[in-house]
Amino acid sequence: MSTYRVLQAGPSRSFPEPSPFLSAATPHGAGIVMIGERCGEAYCSLEKRAGFAFIALELGEECLGVHTGEALATEPSNVVGFARFRLGNAQPTKLIELVRQPNTTPSALAAAKAVFEATDLVTAVCNDFPGRIVNRLIRPFYNSLLRRLDEGLASAQDLDKTLCLGLGYPQGPLALLERTGLEHHYDVTAELHAALAQEAYAPARRAQVARQRASTQPRSSP
Amino acid sequence: MNDIRTVGVVGAGTMGAGIAIVAARAGFKTRVYDSRPDALSSARRQTESFLRRSVERGKLAADKLPGILASWIDTSQLEDLGDCDIVIEAVFEDLKVKQDLFSRLNEACPAMTLFASNTSTISITEIAGGSGRPDRFVGMHFCLPAQLMKLVEMSAGLNTSEDMFRRAWAFCESLGQQPVRTQDTPGFILNYFLIPYNNDAIRLVEQGVAEAEEIDKAIKAALGYPMGPLQLLDLIGLDTQRLLCEAMYGLTYEPRAACPALVKRMIAAGRLGKKAGRGFYSYDDSKLFGA
């Protein structure tokens, strides 16, 4: 497995706190893991990008191509994107979504995957699309749950109970959204709606309300 | 308030066999009716082996077994359901078949007998409309396998009386099941959300967002769901997913419920899921490859 160094530029949503993954980094590691909300800029100002086993760039909701450029690039690249999945205010999960581009070399992808998996993280590889895997898949589901709650399909408790009993979900999605901040669902799904122009991503009424309240009364709780 | 003693189950297929186990296990006299004798004998075998395993696993007292098996009675005569306090229907998912059946049951059963349908996608109000007793008609949607899954989605049709709904609800609780109240709208709760969500996952594969096993891995790790959507689809069967999509889309016209083109191609290629040895994954003696 290759070694890696960590470069941080601004607060990181994936690694907000010390973690085994950050501790295992070495100053002259063969790969670079760039974290923090400004790591895209830091990547652009790197003096040298070639020659590393891989460069892994932490992403927000944006595509990796925003940082690397695309321009029908066909030359091999050692860059991958990543984000640790985290719902709203919840702690980050074990999941690292690892983003490759058409020109990412298999060796860079494999090296990045190996270093993330060497600690307790799980990786899932995807191509460079808005929302990657999890947000892309669950946001329409969450919107339709919120909409059908409004329409009186069943109570919130019964909707959650049905999904937990019927599908073995460890917790009800509505309770989970409430606990982790429904306004964050608004933010993510609004960005995906803009990027994909599909109605299923349009923020549900309840999420709009939660965002408006959070923006106007930041400290009030329901 | 549960006055129900004798339960009729119509249709001894996948669902009916499970529902009959639930009723007999809960101590009800259970009459199982199917027009196919082989369905009845297979349901009987399934019931015996399931209950024996329950005894072996300590989930059922051994001395209860003979009584339960004696109270499970099969019949190929619809008239034998004449002494049932409730009849739960689990025949083919076809409005006409169900309505014909209920109009015959309406002749065979006394006025106080409650009727329930286990339909997944047909409107309870519509089936009840042909039953001759729409006020004494409820939806009771069990999950597969009914003998293991506690959830029952219960819905009232437009003309169901609230008293009769409560009577059915109390009966459901006395089965040891967990009822949830929902509206008589397509797919109730579970299928309404699950069918489009599964389609969305198929579309991610179709559009090259990620491979099936990466999607499943991501969902399980991020949300703690016991199964990824594509793994689940392999169990449901791609042919069944297509039928579910056609029923749901035909009722709601919601784009996410429409059957993805990949499903049709997979069916054409014989990749129906686990039962065919190949779906999104390949199976060899139920061993999962590529996961």
Ligand SMILES: NC(=O)c1ccc[n+]([C@@H]2O[C@H](COP(=O)([O-])OP(=O)(O)OC[C@H]3O[C@@H](n4cnc5c(N)ncnc54)[C@H](O)[C@@H]3O)[C@@H](O)[C@H]2O)c1
């Ligand atoms: N399979 C599932 O996962 C599932 C889950 C929940 C609800 N349901 C619903 O349960 C119902 C049954 O589904 P299934 O999967 O058990 O089907 P199935 O094909 O396994 O069984 C249907 C049985 O009904 C019998 N039958 C058909 N018409 C009859 C009639 N007129 N009189 C007597 N018997 C008749 C058939 O011989 C067959 O044995 C459907 O409405 C379906 O939508 C299915």
